Amino acid sequence: MYVDGRRQAPVPPHDALTTAVAQGGFVWLGLYEPTEEELTSISERYGLHPLAVEDAVYAHQRPKLEHYDDGLFMVLKTATYVEHEELTATSEVVDTGEVMVFLGPSYVITVRHGSHSGLTDLRARLEDQRDLLCLGPSAVLYAVADLVVDSFVEVAVAVTEDVDELEASVFSPQRTDDIGRLYQLKRELMSLRKAVSPLEVPLQKLAERQIDVVPDPMRSYFRDVQDHAIRVRDQVGGLDELLSSILQASLARTTLADNEDMRKISAYAGIIAVPTAIAGIYGMNFEYMPELEWRYGYPIVLLVIVAVVVMLYRGFKRNGWL
Secondary structure, three states: OEEOOEEOOOOOHHHHHHHHHHHOOEEEEEEEOOOHHHHHHHHHHHOOOHHHHHHHHHOOOOOEEEEEOOEEEEEEEEEEEOOOOOOOOOOOOEEEEEEEEEEOOOEEEEEEEOOOOOOHHHHHHHHOOHHHHOOOOHHHHHHHHHHHHHHHHHHHHHHHHHHHHHHHHHOOOOOOOOHHHHHHHHHHHHHHHHHHHHHHHHHHHHHHOOEOOEOHHHHHHHHHHHHHHHHHHHHHHHHHHHHHHHHHHHHHHHHHHHHHHHHHHHHHHHHHHHHHHHHHHHOOOOOOOOOOOOOOHHHHHHHHHHHHHHHHHHHHHHOOOO
16 A cells, blocks of 8 residues: 555555545555456455456456546556577567556556566565655556566567577578578567557557546656657567568578579589480491491590580589589
8 A cells, every 4th residue: 555655554455445545545456367256356345347357357458448437447468588599480489478457546456467577676666756656556557557668678679689690590601491480580579569569559548638547747657658669669560571571581592592403403404415315326226327337436426425515514604503
């Protein structure tokens, strides 16, 4: 419980809201993957809307902001970068979770899904900013949204390093097969994009609309978070476009390499055709053929074969076929 921006002594959970209202403060209740029974019991005490409670229990929601009576319900997708020694075609790069926030005049309830969405450090940092906490429960919503967007920035920076590594591999002199890794990274980046892009509209509403539980001084804070979210959205979009270009370049290099192989095979087939044709002609069992009884016929034919093969080889080499 917080009063005048200061954390108060612990109070029994069933008396927290009543005590906070009486003292002009608010309650911050943090939950981690609650069951339906647990959250239903809490919703009866705090007057939470049943539809929002259902979303908070079963998760897997897209980022959104819902207005119920005198309260708000906001869903935020969290993201973290999964460290890996080497990017493969099956590597998990981005792991996502969810944070739901119920916001009322005298309470804020955070519901977390995912092992990486802890808010303990955030609570400690926020308690050092008494002026911000004095603005009420919406300060907690701002801090959570700011933390989520900052995590997007960190993930985008880490993914950029993977993209740079793949780009260097695709355009390296060595012949590599990076299509599987490129496709997997593109899929993982899509998860981050789904978490970032829809967040812009809810933040815009918090920054621009008149909402009872969000005092006017808090709008500038949400506007700042919105600006950060837009920058991350543009960065993620740029990475996605770059990956598409790299994927196309990889496919083009693969096609080019296949064409080069086919040219080499065709060139060698043309070279081998010369001795095959000459040997085939002189292998026919006819009695009257030129040079059959000539003493130097055999070595002359061999020299002709060698000369033609050398000429073809040099010609194909000069034209880049070999």
